[in-house]
Each structure stands twice: as C-alpha cells, then as structure tokens.
Amino acid sequence: MTKMKDNKLSFLKKKENVTYAIVIAVWIIMEILLKAGVVSSHLSGLLVPMCYYAIVAVGLNLCVGILGELSLGHAGFMCIGAFFSAAFSQIFKDSLPGGLRFFLALVIGIAFSALFGFLIGIPVLRLNGDYLAIVTLAFGEIIKNILNSLYLGLDSKGFHFSLTSMLELGMEPDGKTLINGAMGVTGTPRDANFTIAIFLLIVSLIVVQNLINSRDGRAIMSIRDNRIAAESIGINVTKYKMLAFTMSAAIAGMAGVLFSHNISTLQATGQYFGYNVSIMILVYVVLGGIGSIRGSVIAAAVLYLLPELLRGLNKYRMLIYSIVLIVVMIINWAPAVLDKRQELMMKFRKGNRKNGTA
Amino acid sequence: MALLEVNDLCIQFGGLRAVDDFNLNIEQGELYGLIGPNGAGKTTVFNLLTGVYRPTEGQILLDGKNITGHKTAEINRDGIARTFQNIRLFSKMSVLDNVKVALQDRYHYNTLTGILHLGSYKKLEKEMDAEAMEILSVFGMDKDAELLSSNLPYGQQRKLEIARAMATKPKLLLLDEPAAGMNPNETAELMDTISLIRDKYKMTILLIEHDMKLVSGICEKLTVLNFGRVLAQGNTKDVLSDPEVIKAYLGDE
Structure with missing residues (x-):
C-alpha cells in the first residue's frame, strides 16, 4: 500500500508531471460539476476560452520565456489560425463528419499560423529586443485589419477573393461565402468543447515542456x-530562433482554431484579436513567471476567469482585477517573497523525505 | 605542418588598422601565449580567429584547411573553441546543461524525437549526461552539476566556461584572459586546470593573459602585440627579456 503511494508521488516528482496533473484535476472536477448541473451557464461558457488563452500563453512563453524574444503579435497568429480553420470548416460543413473535420481544421489552422510565423520570422528574427516587439505588434494589427476587409468565396470555378466587397467576387450562383468581410465567418460548426480544449492544452504542454528538455x-x-x-559552441542561432518562433506561432494558431470552433460568429475585431489581447496574453506570461510553463497556465486561467466572474460587481470589477494583478506580481517577482517561497519548499521537501523514511 | 597558421592577417575599422600584418604558427600540442599592453588588439585577434569579425586581408588555416571568413558557429565545428574575457555562461541553465548544450553537435536526434521523447531520445540523452558528467568530473565540478551556473563562485564559472569549450572537442582552445579578476589561489588552481587539460587531452592552447606569473609559468611560446602589430615572437624566456617588449610594457627610461 505504502509502496503504491510512493510510486504515485514519484510520478509527481518531475515538475512537468505536476502541471499535467493540475490540468487533468481541473478537468475532472469541472466535468463532475457540469454533470451535476451546478455550474452556471455563464461559467461553463468560459471554460473553452480559459483553455485557449492558457494554450496561447504557453505558446507565447515559448517565445518570451524560453527564446527570450518579446512578441506582441500573438493575437494575430491566433487570428490566422481562427480564420483559416473556420473557412475550412465552412467548406466541409456538410461533407465531413464532425471529428475528422475538426481534426483537419486543426491541422490547417496550425499549418497556416506556423507558415506566417516562419515568413515573419525570416526578417524579424534578425532584429533584437524592442524591434521585434514593434514589428510583431504591427503584424498583429495588419492581420486583423486585412481579415476584417477580406471577402472569400468558393464556387465551382474555385476560390475568389477580394478586399473591397462581396460583389467583387463575381461568384456563380452556387457559390458559398466563406469570409464575409467585417461580418466575418458565420455558422462555423461548434466542434470544440471543454474536453477537446483540455486535451489540446495538454498537447501544447507536452510539446513545449518536452522541447525544453531536449537538445x-x-x-x-x-x-x-x-x-x-x-x-561560439557551434549553435546555429538563426535556425533555433526560427524553430522556437514558428512553434510559438503554431501553438497560438491552435488556440485560434479552438476559438473559431467555439463561437458562432467569428469577426476580426479588436476585442478578440487586437493588440490589447496580445498584451493581455503577455500579462498572463509575465505574471505567471517568464519561462515557467505551469505559471502561464495558472495565470491565464485565473486572470481570464476573474474579471469575467466579477461582472456582477460592476464598477468594482476592474479595481479588484488590478489589485489581483499587483498581488500576483508581488508573489511571483518580489525577491523577499521568492526567498520565502523557496524556504517553504525546502521545508516541505524535507518533511516529505522524513515521512518517506519513517 | 602547424595546427594553426595565420598569414598576414589584417582588419581595418574605418581608418584604423586594429590588427595589421599578423602572423602566427602554432604547432600541435603547444601552449601559446598572446600578450601585449591594453588596446594592443589581442581580443580582436581572437575575434578574427573565431569569425566574429571578417579579416580585411590575410588567411587563417586550421589543420591545413582554410577557415577564413567562416561564421562563428562553423568555426567551432571546424575545431576552434573559446572562452571569453567577461564570462559568458548560460546563466539560467544548470551547470550540467551548460556542458550538454555544447555536446549537441555530436549527439544528433531530430526535433520531433525531442518533442515526443521517442526512441533514441532516452538513449542519447543518457549518453550525453554521461559524457557531460565525465567532463565535469575532470574539472572537479560534478557535484555542482544541478546548480544554476550563475550561482557558482567566480573561479568555478571560469572553469565551467573552459569545460563547456572542451565539450565541443576542439583541436584548438582559445582562452581570453582566463585569470582576469582571480585571486592568487584561484589563479594557481587555474594553472593546474590548464596543465590538466593539456596532459589529459593533448590540447593545443592559445591564451591571452596579463598575469605575467601565469604566462611565464605555463606558456612555451609567446607573441607580443603592440598597436596591432607583432612586436616580438618566440620562446617565452627570450621574448620576455627582449628590450623592445619591456619598453612597450614599462615605457622608455
């Protein structure tokens, strides 16, 4: 009996596994609560967004915390993933079964955001520090604005696109509108749900955490x-910068696919894909601890849910949110608190060891 | 044939010839010193040898192969490793990882294997761990393997930088002021370390140093630079008693 317990604990000794355990625990608890019917519809509607913001925070942490380059355009990569996958799902709305369609949409969304990450990385990763931040910021806004005025249709003659109006497309009568300018994409099948979102969060965690522990x-x-x-020790800097940035963009794209398949009307508005969203994601990463993947997930979940759940408090909402930001900042960054935390961890570990030998 | 052969090397920054007409021959297994007053161009020579700067003229041959104009990372693969005047460790990585990252050219698995921790991942990581620990134990640092490299004491950080350079299995090791900022005890320990890597790995070493005790103690040959030009070259003893060299260091009477 004790031996079994030991084995279970040794699984949690690796700090990566603790992260998976936390995510799975949250999933199990929420599923039980959902089944029991005690979760308000407001909260249950927030679960998938919570997951995709956690995913994009993990992706951004790969760029900011692991590669050490500041990107302010991750909402843009999310936007690309969202629109390309939504357009794909529109085309195959009736011809493919839900599961397969979502899987392929996922592949498409990830592939396109990775492609854009790669293309932008070629010139941008020659820049360092602030310059990269400025260029990615501009990129995010450009993508948002282009998708806001993009009309895309498909008929028997193939794809049509225009940046001015629907009529410009000149489609055959059998044509299907995929992206309708500022109206965005409507009627995307809602293929995403909380379980899929959690699964994708775990996939992104595995990818990033395993990557960190690899060559x-x-x-x-x-x-x-x-x-x-x-x-000086033979590392090909450009190659690895490109790899990390592209993967980071791909993960943001994955979050975008979840986004578009969880919402009936997808529009490239500033509320969802503007620079303030990129900054918000960066806030999750910074407050969760730069370079700490688990911190990103927890910070994204808490800091996303909090202001949403505080909506009832109306005008005090932002006051409480800002106080929480300050408190989290102190807990994660103040040297005195960090020392105290280390001390507590040491004590905790020692206690565990004693229990183990006794 | 010399291991390193530098012919008529020259670099010009605008109107300034920082290094001019520089020649150097280092035989396999030699411990060679590069000295000179401040601003003489010693570190510039290192930066030329390691591809940080492209020489304006001249060529660099390593083991008979022309490596002039290669990029820094390529030059490391060609067989030159270096340390830095101001320590450049991977400060947020563990001591072990600092060495492991230098091993990666010789232990190859692709990105997908790394992300999924598939097949050869475990085996190769184990081998890397073993080799890295072996290198660390040569330098007496194996017990600190899990420590963050920035938490090491100064002397140990210097040592780790040398260990990291050695992990790339170079033919030639460049040490840029290895004893800078060290107290006499640390310097003595450093001299032991340098002798150790020479004896154990038969390493050819070129070092820049201001500490004359270290230079006269371990270097077999010296080149003295002054204002970017070679002032004297030859056996340590002869060079250090050369009146021109003394004049460059101490000035005219």
Whole structure:
C-alpha cells in the first residue's frame, strides 16, 4: 500500500508531471460539476476560452520565456489560425463528419499560423529586443485589419477573393461565402468543447515542456542566455530562433482554431484579436513567471476567469482585477517573497523525505 | 605542418588598422601565449580567429584547411573553441546543461524525437549526461552539476566556461584572459586546470593573459602585440627579456 503511494508521488516528482496533473484535476472536477448541473451557464461558457488563452500563453512563453524574444503579435497568429480553420470548416460543413473535420481544421489552422510565423520570422528574427516587439505588434494589427476587409468565396470555378466587397467576387450562383468581410465567418460548426480544449492544452504542454528538455530546447535557451557564447559552441542561432518562433506561432494558431470552433460568429475585431489581447496574453506570461510553463497556465486561467466572474460587481470589477494583478506580481517577482517561497519548499521537501523514511 | 597558421592577417575599422600584418604558427600540442599592453588588439585577434569579425586581408588555416571568413558557429565545428574575457555562461541553465548544450553537435536526434521523447531520445540523452558528467568530473565540478551556473563562485564559472569549450572537442582552445579578476589561489588552481587539460587531452592552447606569473609559468611560446602589430615572437624566456617588449610594457627610461 505504502509502496503504491510512493510510486504515485514519484510520478509527481518531475515538475512537468505536476502541471499535467493540475490540468487533468481541473478537468475532472469541472466535468463532475457540469454533470451535476451546478455550474452556471455563464461559467461553463468560459471554460473553452480559459483553455485557449492558457494554450496561447504557453505558446507565447515559448517565445518570451524560453527564446527570450518579446512578441506582441500573438493575437494575430491566433487570428490566422481562427480564420483559416473556420473557412475550412465552412467548406466541409456538410461533407465531413464532425471529428475528422475538426481534426483537419486543426491541422490547417496550425499549418497556416506556423507558415506566417516562419515568413515573419525570416526578417524579424534578425532584429533584437524592442524591434521585434514593434514589428510583431504591427503584424498583429495588419492581420486583423486585412481579415476584417477580406471577402472569400468558393464556387465551382474555385476560390475568389477580394478586399473591397462581396460583389467583387463575381461568384456563380452556387457559390458559398466563406469570409464575409467585417461580418466575418458565420455558422462555423461548434466542434470544440471543454474536453477537446483540455486535451489540446495538454498537447501544447507536452510539446513545449518536452522541447525544453531536449537538445533543441537547450539550444534555444542558450541563445536566450547568451547569443555570442551560443554561437561560439557551434549553435546555429538563426535556425533555433526560427524553430522556437514558428512553434510559438503554431501553438497560438491552435488556440485560434479552438476559438473559431467555439463561437458562432467569428469577426476580426479588436476585442478578440487586437493588440490589447496580445498584451493581455503577455500579462498572463509575465505574471505567471517568464519561462515557467505551469505559471502561464495558472495565470491565464485565473486572470481570464476573474474579471469575467466579477461582472456582477460592476464598477468594482476592474479595481479588484488590478489589485489581483499587483498581488500576483508581488508573489511571483518580489525577491523577499521568492526567498520565502523557496524556504517553504525546502521545508516541505524535507518533511516529505522524513515521512518517506519513517 | 602547424595546427594553426595565420598569414598576414589584417582588419581595418574605418581608418584604423586594429590588427595589421599578423602572423602566427602554432604547432600541435603547444601552449601559446598572446600578450601585449591594453588596446594592443589581442581580443580582436581572437575575434578574427573565431569569425566574429571578417579579416580585411590575410588567411587563417586550421589543420591545413582554410577557415577564413567562416561564421562563428562553423568555426567551432571546424575545431576552434573559446572562452571569453567577461564570462559568458548560460546563466539560467544548470551547470550540467551548460556542458550538454555544447555536446549537441555530436549527439544528433531530430526535433520531433525531442518533442515526443521517442526512441533514441532516452538513449542519447543518457549518453550525453554521461559524457557531460565525465567532463565535469575532470574539472572537479560534478557535484555542482544541478546548480544554476550563475550561482557558482567566480573561479568555478571560469572553469565551467573552459569545460563547456572542451565539450565541443576542439583541436584548438582559445582562452581570453582566463585569470582576469582571480585571486592568487584561484589563479594557481587555474594553472593546474590548464596543465590538466593539456596532459589529459593533448590540447593545443592559445591564451591571452596579463598575469605575467601565469604566462611565464605555463606558456612555451609567446607573441607580443603592440598597436596591432607583432612586436616580438618566440620562446617565452627570450621574448620576455627582449628590450623592445619591456619598453612597450614599462615605457622608455
């Protein structure tokens, strides 16, 4: 009996596994509560968004915390993933079964956001620090504005697109509108649900955490810590920067696919894909602890849910939210608190060891 | 044939010839010193050898192969590793990972294997761990493997930088002021470390140093640079007693 317990604990000794355990625990608890019918419809509607913001925070942490490059355009990558996958699902709305359609939409969304990440990375990753932030910020806004005025249709002659109006497309009568300018994409099948979202969150966690513990991950972190030294030991800096940035964009795209398949009307508005969203994601990453993947997930979940759940408090909502931001900042960044936390961890570990030997 | 052969190397920054007409021959297994007053161009020579700067003229041959104009990362793969005047460790990574990242050219698995921790991942990571620990134990640092490299004491950080350079299995090791900022005890320990890697790995070493005790103690040959030009070259003893060299260091009477 005790041995079994030991085994269970040893699974949790690796800090990556603790993260998976937390996510799965949240999933089980929420599923039970949902089944029991005690979750308000407001809260249950927030669960999938909570997951995709956690996913995009994990992706951004790969860029900011692991690669050490500041990106302010992750809402843009999310936007790309959302629109391309939604357009795909529109085309195959009636011809493919839900599961397969969503899987393919996922592949499409991830592939396109990775492609854009790659293309933008070619010029942008030659820049360092603030310049990268400025360019990605602009990129996010450009993408949002382009998709806001993009008309895309499909008929027997193939794809038509225009940046001015629906009529410009000149489609055959049998044509199908995929993206309708500022009206966006309507009627995307709602293929995403909480379980799929949790599953994708775990996938993104596995990808990023395993990457960190691999050959490529070490190379990426060495560039973050000292580019010149990394070059001096034979690391191909450009290659690994591209790899990390592309993967980061791909993960943001995955979050975008969840986004578009959880909402009936997808529009490229500033509320969902503007720079303030990119900043909000960055806030999750910074407050969760730069480079701490678990921190990103927890911070994204808490800081997303909190203002939503405080809607009832009306004008005090933002006051409480800002106080929480300050408190989280102190807990995660103040040196005195960090020391105290380390001390507590040491005590906790020691206690565990004693219990183990006794 | 010399391991490193540098012919008529020259670099010009605008109107300034920082290094001019620089020649150097280092034989396999030699411990060679590069000295000179501040601003003489010693670190510039290192930066030229490691591809940080492209020489304006001249060529660099390593083991008979022309490596002039190669990029820094390529030059490391060609067989030159270096340390830095101001320590450049991967400060947020563990001591072990600092060495492991330097091993990666020789232990290859692709990104997908790394992300999924498939097949060869476990085996190769284990081998990397073993080799990294072996290198660390040569430097007496195996017990600190899990420590964050920035938490090491100064002397140990210098050592780790050398260990990391050695992990890339270079033919030639460049040490840029390894004893800078060290107290006499640490310097003595450093001299032991340098002798150790020479004996154990038969390593060819080129070092820049201001500490004359270290230079006269371990270097076999010296080149003295002054204002970017070679002032004297030859056996340590002869060079250090050369009146020109003394004049460059201490000035005219």
